Amino acid sequence: MIHSSALPSRFVGRTEELAAVAGSLSEQRLVTLTGVGGVGKSRLAAEVVERLGRRGGPAVVRVDLWPLQNDKLVVPAVAHALGFANHSATDTLEALARWLHDQDVPLVLDFCEHVRRGCRTLVARLLAAPGLTVLTTSREPLGLPGEHVIEVAPLPARTDGAELLRGRAALLGTPLVSPEDVRTAVRLSRRLEGIPLAIELAAGQLADRTVEQVDRHLRSRPTTATARHGIALCGRRSAGAMSCANPPNDCSGRGCPSSAATSQPTPCSRCARAAPSERKR
Numbered sequence: 479m480i481h482s483s484a485l486p487s488r489f490v491g492r493t494e495e496l497a498a499v500a501g502s503l504s505e506q507r508l509v510t511l512t513g514v515g516g517v518g519k520s521r522l523a524a525e526v527v528e529r530l531g532r533r534g535g536p537a538v539v540r541v542d543l544w545p546l547q548n549d550k551l552v553v554p555a556v557a558h559a560l561g562f563a564n565h566s567a568t569d570t571l572e573a574l575a576r577w578l579h580d581q582d583v584p585l586v587l588d589f590c591e592h593v594r595r596g597c598r599t600l601v602a603r604l605l606a607a608p609g610l611t612v613l614t615t616s617r618e619p620l621g622l623p624g625e626h627v628i629e630v631a632p633l634p635a636r637t638d639g640a641e642l643l644r645g646r647a648a649l650l651g652t653p654l655v656s657p658e659d660v661r662t663a664v665r666l667s668r669r670l671e672g673i674p675l676a677i678e679l680a681a682g683q684l685a686d687r688t689v690e691q692v693d694r695h696l697r698s699r700p701t702t703a704t705a706r707h708g709i710a711l712c713g714r715r716s717a718g719a720m721s722c723a724n725p726p727n728d729c730s731g732r733g734c735p736s737s738a739a740t741s742q743p744t745p746c747s748r749c750a751r752a753a754p755s756e757r758k759r
Contacts, residue, residue: 488645489525491638492518498628499526503584503611506626508601510590510614513630516675519615520588522630526613527586540586549596556587556600575603582609590616598622632672639667639677646681647689659689666693 499522502509511519527538541559546552553571557564560583564573585604590597598620601612605624614620619627633639640663644654647663654663666689670676683692 489521490642490645491633492522492525495522495628495630496526496529499523499613500529502626502628503530503613506624507605507610508612508614508620508622508625510616510619510625510627511630512616512619512627514673515617516673517630517632518674519630521674523586523588523613523615530584536582536584538584538586540588542588543593543597544589546593546596549593549599552593552596552600556585560585571600571603575606578604578607578610580609581607583607584611584613587612587614590614590620591618594618594620633667633674633677635668635670635672636664639670639672639674640664642674643667643677643681643689646678647684650681650685652684654689662689662693666696669693669696 499509499511503526511523513519524540527540530538539559541556543552543555546555553574557570557574560574560578562574562577564570566573568576587597587601594616597614597616601614601620602622604610605612605622619625633642640660643663643666644660647654654660666680667677670680680692680696683695687695
């Protein structure tokens with residue numbers, strides 16, 4: 479059984495990255511995918527998990543750490559995902575490490591950056607279990623001995639980025655098929671620098687605008703990275719909505735994707751209540 483989020487659309491590109499991650503997991507016990515927010519670390523990890531599941535083998539357990547608000551919650555979250563309950567007086571992390579010692583478990587820790595210290599402590603201890611393999615996603619490495627780091631780059635804008643935009647447009651019922659639309663899709667993907675989250679957010683506008691209108695609108699926006707990409711700090715995936723891409727009350731006060739329609743943040747209720755200093759983290 480694969481514990482993973484439903485994949486939002488057909489996976490696009492990343493043939494070399496998929497091979498690199500799969501190869502690394504067969505040789506290394508700790509692999510970390512790094513890269514800027516919105517570049518597709520989580521999506522790549524999910525695709526790797528999906529493909530590993532097709533091959534059979536031990537169950538892969540994926541833990542989404544995004545909702546956690548501090549490092550102390552990492553161990554309970556991982557223990558819960560693994561189905562472990564500590565009924566002894568022993569520290570939970572120690573008990574979990576002992577419980578895992580004779581098990582063959584691939585573990586995926588997604589969104590480690592805001593609880594990096596908690597992840598470091600957890601992974602350092604759990605890797606004492608010889609059958610454990612860990613794949614993490616984070617904007618920066620955990621910094622542990624033996625960690626194999628793979629940097630996830632943006633999609634090639636002319637090819638995979640444009641294909642992603644066209645695929646998302648098709649899912650919305652607004653396929654980009656004319657030669658001019660195809661050229662504009664390439665131009666828009668280049669403008670968004672091949673960042674998958676930015677492309678998906680832009681595609682969400684195609685329900686109400688033509689691709690040319692979206693491109694023209696973004697061309698008129700400020701050129702800072704956040705405004706250009708239409709995203710703020712959180713890097714969560716959007717299913718096409720142009721406001722906060724997080725479910726209600728699920729941003730943990732760490733900021734939301736901006737609305738590319740307004741170039742202003744449209745946060746969920748939790749982010750709206752967060753202090754300005756928290757939203758800028």
